[in-house]
Amino acid sequence: xxxxxLFKGAAVAALVAAGPAGWAQAQxxxxxKPNIVIVATGGTIAGAGxxxxxxxxxxxxxxxxxxxxxAVPELRNVANVRGEQLLQIGSESFxxxxxxxxxxxxxELLKSNDVDGVVITxxxxxxxxxxxxxxxxxxxxxxxxLTGAMRPATALSADGPLNVYNSVIVAASKQAAGLGTLVVMxxxxxxxxxxxxxxxxxxxTFKSQYGPLGMVVEGEPRFxxxxxxxxxxxxxxxxxxxxxxxETNVVYTYGNMNRTAMDAxxxxxxxxxxxxxxxxxxxxxxxxxxxxxxxxxGIVLVRTTRLAYGYTVRNGETNDDKNDYVVxxxxxxxxxxxxxxxxxxxxxxxxxLQRIFWKY
Ligand code: DAS
Numbered sequence: 628x629x630x631x632x633l634f635k636g637a638a639v640a641a642l643v644a645a646g647p648a649g650w651a652q653a654q655x656x657x658x659x660k661p662n663i664v665i666v667a668t669g670g671t672i673a674g675a676g677x678x679x680x681x682x683x684x685x686x687x688x689x690x691x692x693x694x695x696x697x698a699v700p701e702l703r704n705v706a707n708v709r710g711e712q713l714l715q716i717g718s719e720s721f722x723x724x725x726x727x728x729x730x731x732x733x734x735e736l737l738k739s740n741d742v743d744g745v746v747i748t749x750x751x752x753x754x755x756x757x758x759x760x761x762x763x764x765x766x767x768x769x770x771x772x773l774t775g776a777m778r779p780a781t782a783l784s785a786d787g788p789l790n791v792y793n794s795v796i797v798a799a800s801k802q803a804a805g806l807g808t809l810v811v812m813x814x815x816x817x818x819x820x821x822x823x824x825x826x827x828x829x830x831x832t833f834k835s836q837y838g839p840l841g842m843v844v845e846g847e848p849r850f851x852x853x854x855x856x857x858x859x860x861x862x863x864x865x866x867x868x869x870x871x872x873x874e875t876n877v878v879y880t881y882g883n884m885n886r887t888a889m890d891a892x893x894x895x896x897x898x899x900x901x902x903x904x905x906x907x908x909x910x911x912x913x914x915x916x917x918x919x920x921x922x923x924x925g926i927v928l929v930r931t932t933r934l935a936y937g938y939t940v941r942n943g944e945t946n947d948d949k950n951d952y953v954v955x956x957x958x959x960x961x962x963x964x965x966x967x968x969x970x971x972x973x974x975x976x977x978x979x980l981q982r983i984f985w986k987y
Contacts, residue, residue: 650707651696659939661743662737663706663793667692668714668729670750672787674779683828685779687717689752695748698780699788699795699978700926704925705846707745718750718757720776723872723968726760730866735844737767744770744798747848748791751775751824751832754810758819759962762808762858763969763987771821773810777830786813786830790832791842800848806840807858815839820987823959825935836957857987863983864969871966875899877960880933886917898975899927899967902952905961908932908939920952927971927980931963931967941981953980 634814667673669688675696676685692710702708714725715733736742749757758773763765765771774794776787794811797803808819813832821835841850858864876892878900892900900921904910908930910918922928930952931938941947941954955963963984970983 628929634659634971638661639721639965642847648832650709651703660739663708663746663795664742665692665696665708665710665746665795665800665842666733666736667695667710667712667748667750668719669716669751669816670720670748670752670754670968672750672774672776672790673682673715673777674776675781678780679781679783680785682778682782685781685810688715692748694779695787695791699792700816701792701793701800704793705721705795708795716750718753721750721757723752727869727872730761730764731773733761734765734767734866737765737769737771737982740879741912744772744803746791746794746798747773748787749773749775751777751812753961754833755819755959757960758810758822760807760965760969762819763862764814764864764869765808765859766865766867768805768860769800770800770806771808772798772803773808775826777832784846789987792846796843796979797848802850805859806850807854809840810842814842814844816841816843816848816850816916819881820854820856820858820947820962821960823935836934845877852914858987862987863973869969869972873898873971875964875968875971877901877903877964879903879960882913884911886914886962889914889917889921893921893924893926898927898933899964899968901955901960901963902928902930903933904930904939906932907937907943908954918952925975927967927975927977929952929955929963929967929980929984930951930960931960934961951977953977953984955984958984 647707673690688739692712772794772862778785810817810822825834826832878895938957939954
């Protein structure tokens with residue numbers, strides 16, 4: 628079955644006429660509207676199912692960026708939009724190489740005087756990690772917004788088109804400038820630092836421990852809060868200076884666990900381990916010695932919680948000072964790993980690493 632035949636984007640037939648330099652001309656004079664580039668990477672938003680009733684069973688990453696744009700003719704009222712297909716993958720397949728490729732391309736686009744903002748269409752599985760990496764490494768105040776979908780483009784009540792529309796609205800708004808990388812999903816505007824995916828099927832899956840920054844109402848971005856922690860131009864990390872990121876891994880905790888996975892990471896040459904601990908990052912008595920052995924081998928250990936939300940207290944239930952561990956404060960294991968990898972491009976000193984984790 629050719630999935631694409633089923634894709635009846637509402638305005639596929641009404642493709643916006645491309646203007647100069649490939650910009651899809653906004654309805655008003657082009658110069659009156661911001662220029663927004665949509666960088667597509669795949670995901671469910673680009674997915675297609677065998678029928679419109681297939682809401683959770685579909686092939687991800689098959690619909691191209693031009694069709695995603697054509698499905699939202701209303702974009703012409705918001706901005707001059709052009710699309711780029713950088714990748715076409717399920718976001719579970721992001722790795723350091725693909726993350727750096729995306730970050731470098733977005734950084735290049737932001738330097739261009741005729742680009743006012745960037746929207747990245749992306750799978751939802753690793754959107755939070757990609758957003759956090761960009762939040763820490765892009766050196767621009769221009770808005771960068773990630774979005775995706777929980778239902779494929781072919782589904783009844785597909786959420787992708789409205790997410791694209793809202794994301795371009797936010798990326799085109801001056802209020803979004805300087806807020807760091809944002810995630811716009813299900814009408815909400817989230818900070819890249821705090822947002823996480825919390826539910827595997829629902830459109831309201833993206834949540835932030837301290838709430839969204841705002842939302843989009845009738846085509847207007849409404850902001851109520853701004854990020855406090857440093858990002859983008861305030862961050863000490865610069866994607867232009869990062870050639871590669873060191874191998875870092877996550878050790879997930881569960882009852883009756885053992886040291887096998889951790890030992891395998893160590894044997895593979897990992898430079899840093901994020902301990903996704905029980906509760907506030909706690910360590911079972913039978914894993915105390917293996918963790919100390921890892922540290923003694925020079926591997927950096929960052930304690931955090933395996934929970935969706937929380938806070939790991941330094942020297943709470945574990946003597947981090949004595950064991951020379953770092954704590955990740957309120958960050959999730961996935962994002963802690965991103966920050967650890969970036970931090971270790973600069974230092975392996977645990978006091979410096981702890982400063983970095985307190986800072987971001
Ligand atoms: N596999 C998921 C991904 O690409 C699909 C999605 O939810 O976007 O992240």
